Amino acid sequence: MDADGVISTVRDEQATELDRLGSDKALIAATGATLETDAVREAAATREHALASALDDWSDEIDGAIGAAFAAAADGAAERARRLDAPSGAPDAFGEHLGQVTGTPERVGAGLVAAPLVLDRFYLQVVSFFVNEADERGAALARELRTAASDLEEARNALGVLATEDREQVRNTAVEAIGVAYTAYADALTEMGLDPKPIC
Template sequence: MDADGVISTVREEQATELDRLGSEKALIAATGATLEADAVLEAAATREHALAAVLSDWGEETDGAVGGAFAGAADAAAARATTLDAPPGDPDAFGAHLGGLTGTPARVGAGLVAAPLVLDRFYLQVVSFFVNEANEARADLARELRTDASDLERARDVLGILAVEDREHARDAAVEAIGVAYAAYADTLADMGLDPKPIC
């Protein structure tokens, strides 16, 4: 399985979870039903700050091209957090999960594959929120952040230099990390009396 195969498999195996993570209920869960601009920006900043911190640590702990990829992804997440200009909250379940990972393949899968896929879905709703608010400047900003956050080129590059068995481990770690993000999302909505499944 090559790099694109890993990413495609993760998308296929977690298609339902990713779809629901990008539903109209995403910001309800992320903000505790506080659907206001400041709360939305804080939710985004929380995710970016947590991701930047974890990836930065991994970059310092890992040698070679993989360490460089972690460091580059950390810098990108930190730049997005700065652009958001909002105070972050405590790391969410996904961020906490990343912080507990050990081993390069697991970190590649969760941090460079799963994180962009999860952020892509999250920012989709951030864009929609600001469009509905008729705030085109912030909607455009959210689109730019989404494009940057969902970039999988680092993942492809790093997966390409891993051994086959390590790519498989990375795939499994990405699937697990998305599962953690979805479980937290579903549990949060359930606590609010909402069903995470879309209404048909």
């Protein structure tokens, strides 16, 4: 399975979870139903800070193309956090999960495959929030951040140098990480008396 095959498999296997992570309840879960500009920016900054921290730590532990991929992705997350111009709160469940991942294939799966897929869905609702607020500048920034956060180029770079047998572990760990993000989302909504499943 090549790099794009790994990514496609993860996306397909977690299609339901990713779809719900991008639902109109995403920001309710992320902000504790505080749907205000500062709270939305802080939720986004919190995610980016946690991702940048994990990736930066990993880049210090490995050389070569994979270390470079971690470093580039860390720089990207840090820059997005800077552009949000908001304080960072305590890491959410996904951020905490990243801090506990060990092993190079596992870190590629969680930090370079799962994180962009999860952030793509999160920023979809950040864009919608600013559009609904008639904040054109905020919406434009959110669109730019979504494009950058969902970029899987570093995942492809890292997967390209991993052994074939390691790519299966990348897939497994990416699926697991998305599951952590979804469980946290579902639990947050359930605690508020909301159904995380879409109403058909």
